[in-house]
Amino acid sequence: xxxxxxxxxxxxxxxxxxxxxxxxxxxxxxxxxxxxxxxxxxxxxxxxxxxxxxxxxxxxxxxxxxxxxxxxxxxxxxxxxxxxxxxxxxxxxxxxxxxxxxxxxxxxxxxxxxxxxxxxxxxxxxxxxxxxxxxxxxxxxxxxxxxxxxxxxxxxxxxxxxxxxxxxxxxxxxxxxxxxxxxx
Ligand SMILES: [Fe+2]
Ligand SMILES: [Fe+2]
Numbered sequence: 001x002x003x004x005x006x007x008x009x010x011x012x013x014x015x016x017x018x019x020x021x022x023x024x025x026x027x028x029x030x031x032x033x034x035x036x037x038x039x040x041x042x043x044x045x046x047x048x049x050x051x052x053x054x055x056x057x058x059x060x061x062x063x064x065x066x067x068x069x070x071x072x073x074x075x076x077x078x079x080x081x082x083x084x085x086x087x088x089x090x091x092x093x094x095x096x097x098x099x100x101x102x103x104x105x106x107x108x109x110x111x112x113x114x115x116x117x118x119x120x121x122x123x124x125x126x127x128x129x130x131x132x133x134x135x136x137x138x139x140x141x142x143x144x145x146x147x148x149x150x151x152x153x154x155x156x157x158x159x160x161x162x163x164x165x166x167x168x169x170x171x172x173x174x175x176x177x178x179x180x181x182x183x184x
Pocket of ligand 1: 036060061135139
């Protein structure tokens with residue numbers, strides 16, 4: 001099922017592949033949350049009047065990071081090196097370089113994360129199932145937040161056209177990435 005304006009849906013078999021190496025998955029995930037917090041902080045420069053609301057999102061991403069980091073620590077692991085997330089890297093280079101595009105690309109990552117966390121919540125068990133079930137709602141809230149941010153500054157048709165174009169690119173990018181122990 002397609003969710004949150006995405007133009008493709010992930011096969012549920014993906015989650016089994018992602019869960020084959022839990023430590024690698026958690027490490028990729030932790031870096032993703034860390035970067036989400038960083039990207040959120042940088043947005044404040046363009047939306048100074050929205051700083052309190054953006055900080056709320058940033059705080060949640062930091063909490064997500066802390067939670068994932070703690071699960072790694074419980075397993076006696078530390079955060080591995082940042083393997084670079086090919087999905088995010090390609091998506092951030094996609095589309096035009098406008099601020100609107102940047103905001104919507106952040107919204108797309110949130111939407112895809114929501115979808116992936118939902119699949120992981122169903123496929124995992126114990127602590128990991130709980131983690132993904134808890135986090136998915138938060139990421140759906142972030143998706144809604146970035147859209148609201150866009151609609152607050154740009155005309156509706158412009159936001160919608162940009163989202164449609166980016167969501168098409170996003171679906172192509174996600175289809176071109178081999179499954180592995182990563183969120184995307
Ligand atoms: Fe998050
Ligand atoms: Fe998020």
